[in-house]
Structure formats: structure tokens, C-alpha cells
Amino acid sequence: MTKQLELVVDRIKCDGRGLCAEILPELIRLDSWGYPIVAPGPILDHLVGLAERAVDDCPVLAIALRRTQAPKAKAR
Amino acid sequence: MKLLSGPDLSLGPERLAAHVQRLGPLPQGGHALVEVLVRSGLTGRGGAAFPVGLKWRVVAAASRGSAVVIVNGAEGEPHSKKDRLLMASRPHLVIDGALLAAASVHAREIVLCIGEGHHAARRSMSEAVAERADHERRMMRIVAAPARYVAGDSSATVHLVDAGVATPTTTPPPPRERGVGGAATLVQNVETLAHVALIARTGVATGTLLITVAGSVRAPGVYEVNAGTTLGEAVQLAGGTSSPARAVLLGGYFGQWIESGAAWSLPIDPHALRDRGLSLGCGVIGVLPTSHCPVCEVAGIMRFLASESSAQCGPCFFGLRALADACTRIAERGTDPGDLQRLQRWSAEVQGRGACKHPDGAVMFLRSAMKTFEDDFAQHPAHQRRSA
Numbered sequence: 001m002t003k004q005l006e007l008v009v010d011r012i013k014c015d016g017r018g019l020c021a022e023i024l025p026e027l028i029r030l031d032s033w034g035y036p037i038v039a040p041g042p043i044l045d046h047l048v049g050l051a052e053r054a055v056d057d058c059p060v061l062a063i064a065l066r067r068t069q070a071p072k073a074k075a076r
Numbered sequence: 077m078k079l080l081s082g083p084d085l086s087l088g089p090e091r092l093a094a095h096v097q098r099l100g101p102l103p104q105g106g107h108a109l110v111e112v113l114v115r116s117g118l119t120g121r122g123g124a125a126f127p128v129g130l131k132w133r134v135v136a137a138a139s140r141g142s143a144v145v146i147v148n149g150a151e152g153e154p155h156s157k158k159d160r161l162l163m164a165s166r167p168h169l170v171i172d173g174a175l176l177a178a179a180s181v182h183a184r185e186i187v188l189c190i191g192e193g194h195h196a197a198r199r200s201m202s203e204a205v206a207e208r209a210d211h212e213r214r215m216m217r218i219v220a221a222p223a224r225y226v227a228g229d230s231s232a233t234v235h236l237v238d239a240g241v242a243t244p245t246t247t248p249p250p251p252r253e254r255g256v257g258g259a260a261t262l263v264q265n266v267e268t269l270a271h272v273a274l275i276a277r278t279g280v281a282t283g284t285l286l287i288t289v290a291g292s293v294r295a296p297g298v299y300e301v302n303a304g305t306t307l308g309e310a311v312q313l314a315g316g317t318s319s320p321a322r323a324v325l326l327g328g329y330f331g332q333w334i335e336s337g338a339a340w341s342l343p344i345d346p347h348a349l350r351d352r353g354l355s356l357g358c359g360v361i362g363v364l365p366t367s368h369c370p371v372c373e374v375a376g377i378m379r380f381l382a383s384e385s386s387a388q389c390g391p392c393f394f395g396l397r398a399l400a401d402a403c404t405r406i407a408e409r410g411t412d413p414g415d416l417q418r419l420q421r422w423s424a425e426v427q428g429r430g431a432c433k434h435p436d437g438a439v440m441f442l443r444s445a446m447k448t449f450e451d452d453f454a455q456h457p458a459h460q461r462r463s464a
Contacts, residue, residue: 010246010431011246011388011389011390011391011392011429011430011431012245012246012388012389012431013246014389014390015390016390031391031395031425031429032394032395032398032421032422032425033390033391033394033395033398034390035390035391035394035429037425037429
């Protein structure tokens with residue numbers, strides 16, 4: 001199986017600062033209250049760099065990249 | 077053999093000597109019992125209906141002799157009374173189940189989490205613990221769970237035992253893999269453990285369930301019914317309806333609404349209900365009379381669920397509040413098409429976006445209400461304020 005990455009938000013840590021959605025609008029949009037909604041599915045190769053930046057720049061360290069185990073992993 | 081067999085419930089907690097005389101000594105826990113539980117098909121009675129034997133297998137495999145058993149008697153569901161009745165009347169059945177669990181998953185400790193307001197249950201359980209043999213008693217301690225809806229979440233019980241704070245924590249990993257102090261932790265509802273105490277003695281499923289019948293029935297309360305009993309029969313056990321019924325809320329505040337016409341023939345059986353897309357949840361059967369306005373009722377419950385958010389996850393804290401406010405506006409000022417659209421949109425935004433299942437349960441409840449009471453939501457008049 002090829003290596004696939006997905007973004008995972010720790011809902012308790014997340015404060016809704018919104019930087020992730022600014023950095024990676026292709027995959028992250030904000031809900032009505034400013035909290036990130038991450039597009040499901042693995043991250044396409046050309047977006048991995050931006051996803052890493054979204055992870056590194058989160059002021060409360062609430063978002064992480066995770067290697068998906070199963071080919072049909074569900075992301076939220 | 078039933079959970080509530082034995083002396084009359086009004087006599088209070090059954091003492092250890094009477095319990096042993098009636099049911100015999102505590103059987104052996106261990107691998108064989110886990111397999112009996114798997115075959116018995118027993119599912120958790122706290123609400124999630126997770127297969128018990130499978131959960132015990134996972135904890136036993138992860139244990140290394142250091143596992144913890146949490147007996148979940150928080151019972152924060154507003155109308156549910158079954159767990160506190162069981163603890164207050166058959167404490168040794170629950171303790172037997174907990175000791176069997178500890179032996180089967182190689183646990184070193186048993187923590188009894190009991191709702192702080194369940195006074196009779198706490199007294200009964202602490203007296204029952206004191207009656208036990210030294211080696212059993214030394215394993216057990218009692219922790220008071222705050223009277224909050226989310227306190228019964230399994231990760232919240234672990235958080236309570238670890239840090240004294242009964243709020244859910246981020247999962248995965250689930251408590252069964254990493255719980256109290258990092259050890260594999262079995263969190264099991266008190267009724268489930270009482271079933272285990274009987275199954276360990278007979279080898280077969282008890283075939284009964286504890287339900288709480290609430291709302292407009294003549295004799296609301298806890299009843300033990302055979303699996304497959306219909307909702308109509310359960311309501312008859314509770315003395316029948318006290319006024320014409322409009323709908324039934326099955327499974328408590330995380331449950332689903334069913335029009336009374338379609339409700340009465342439904343079987344009270346976790347597996348049969350799951351096949352119909354329903355769930356018995358914690359076993360509360362709430363009957364809504366035709367004299368109550370469903371929209372106002374739903375708005376009141378949504379306000380409760382919003383206020384019971386542990387305020388840790390934004391989508392739950394803000395989202396449930398927004399949903400409750402929109403329901404309340406419709407209840408107080410009348411239907412507004414914009415609010416109906418917002419309810420749909422916000423429900424979708426909130427679903428699946430909490431660390432625990434609190435927002436999901438609230439949204440499932442609201443969606444089922446908006447489907448069952450579609451016409452009422454579509455044409456609710458203004459200024460018709462009735463509280464639950």
C-alpha cells in the first residue's frame with residue numbers, strides 16, 4: 001500500500017484560530033463558528049507541503065498529519 | 077433468572093449472605109467466561125450497545141496484569157433510573173460482575189463511578205463493598221461522578237478517575253486500549269455487569285433488559301422485560317398511557333422519535349432495533365402526550381443538551397447552542413423558514429465534530445424530531461410557550 005497522509009484535528013485543543021484554513025483552503029474550510037472542517041480522504045501529493053505548514057503554524061498545536069492505515073480511512 | 081429476581085425491591089439492598097444463598101458463590105472469571113460472553117451476544121447497556129465479550133478480549137489482550145475496571149454508574153441520562161435501582165437493590169450482582177471482569181481482563185483495580193446525586197445507590201454500594209472479603213474489598217474504591225450528561229462517557233469516567241475532572245478526552249486511543257494511568261481500562265455499565273454475574277452462573281444470556289418508562293404513563297418507573305417485548309407491552313406494564321400518546325422517544329435524549337402509531341409494535345431488542353435503524357440506547361422509553369407541543373418539548377431538550385456540552389470542542393459548544401436557540405425561536409416566535417434551513421445546515425456542521433459523541437447524539441435527536449414532527453416544525457404558531 002502506498003503511503004497516504006490525512007489531517008486530523010484535535011477538537012479539544014482546537015481554538016478556532018483559523019490559520020489552517022488560510023494556509024490550506026483547498027482542504028480546510030471553516031464552519032459557522034470558525035472551526036475547521038477538513039475534507040475527507042488522503043492528501044494529494046502537491047498539497048502535502050502546505051498541509052505540513054498548516055500543522056506547523058497552528059498556534060495551539062491542534063492539527064496533525066497522520067499516516068492512514070487502511071486504504072479507505074475516514075477523515076473528518 | 078432475572079436481574080431483579082429475589083426479595084421485594086422495597087426491602088432495600090440485598091445483603092451478601094442472602095445474595096450468596098440465592099445465587100451461589102462467585103463463579104470463576106477468566107478466558108472461558110470471556111468466550112461465554114462472546115457467544116451470549118451480550119451488548120453494553122450504557123447506551124452504545126458495544127459487544128461485551130469483544131471489549132473484554134481487547135482489554136485482556138492489552139492488560140499485562142495492570143488493567144483497570146471502571147463500573148459506570150454515572151447514569152446522567154435525565155429520565156433513566158435503572159442503574160441506580162440496580163445498585164440500590166442488587167449491589168452484589170454489580171460487584172460480582174465487576175470482580176468477574178477484573179479476573180477476566182487481569183485487572184488490579186476496580187473503580188465504582190456512581191452519580192453524586194444517586195444517594196441510595198452510593199450508600200448501598202459502599203455497604204456492599206464493606207461486606208466483601210478483604211482481598212476483594214482492597215481492589216475496589218468508589219468515586220462520585222458529577223451529575224452531568226457527559227460524565228457517563230467512557231473517556232470522561234477515565235478522566236474523572238485520573239484527574240478528578242469528568243469531561244471527555246480526545247480519542248483514539250479508546251480507554252479499552254489506554255485508560256486510567258495509561259493502563260487498558262474496561263468501562264462497563266452497571267446493568268451490563270449484573271448481566272455478566274448471572275451469565276457466569278448459568279452460561280446463557282439472561283434474555284432480559286432493564287427499561288425506564290417515563291412521560292405520560294400511569295406508573296412510570298423501571299421494569300425488567302424479556303427481549304422482544306414490544307413498546308406497547310412495556311407501556312402497559314407501566315400502567316398504560318395516562319393521556320393519548322403522540323409519539324415515543326426511544327433511547328433517551330440521544331434517541332429517536334417515533335410516532336405512537338408506529339411505535340407500539342416495535343420490539344425491545346438491541347439487535348432487532350438496530351436492524352430498523354433504531355437503538356434502545358440506555359433503555360428509556362419516553363411517551364409524549366398529544367397535549368404537549370412537540371416543538372416546544374424538543375426545544376427544551378435541545379437547550380438542556382446545549383447546556384450539558386462540556387464546552388471543550390467549539391463545534392459542540394457553539395453549534396448546540398445555535399441549534400437550541402433556533403429551536404427556541406421557532407417555539408416562541410413561530411416558524412421561520414430561515415431558522416428551519418439553519419437547523420439543517422448547522423446539524424450537518426456539528427455532526428461528528430466533537431471529541432466525544434455528545435454533539436452527534438444531540439444532532440441525531442434533533443434530526444429525528446424534525447422528521448417525525450415535520451408538520452409541527454413547518455407551521456408552529458408564535459407565543460405558544462410550554463415548558464417540559
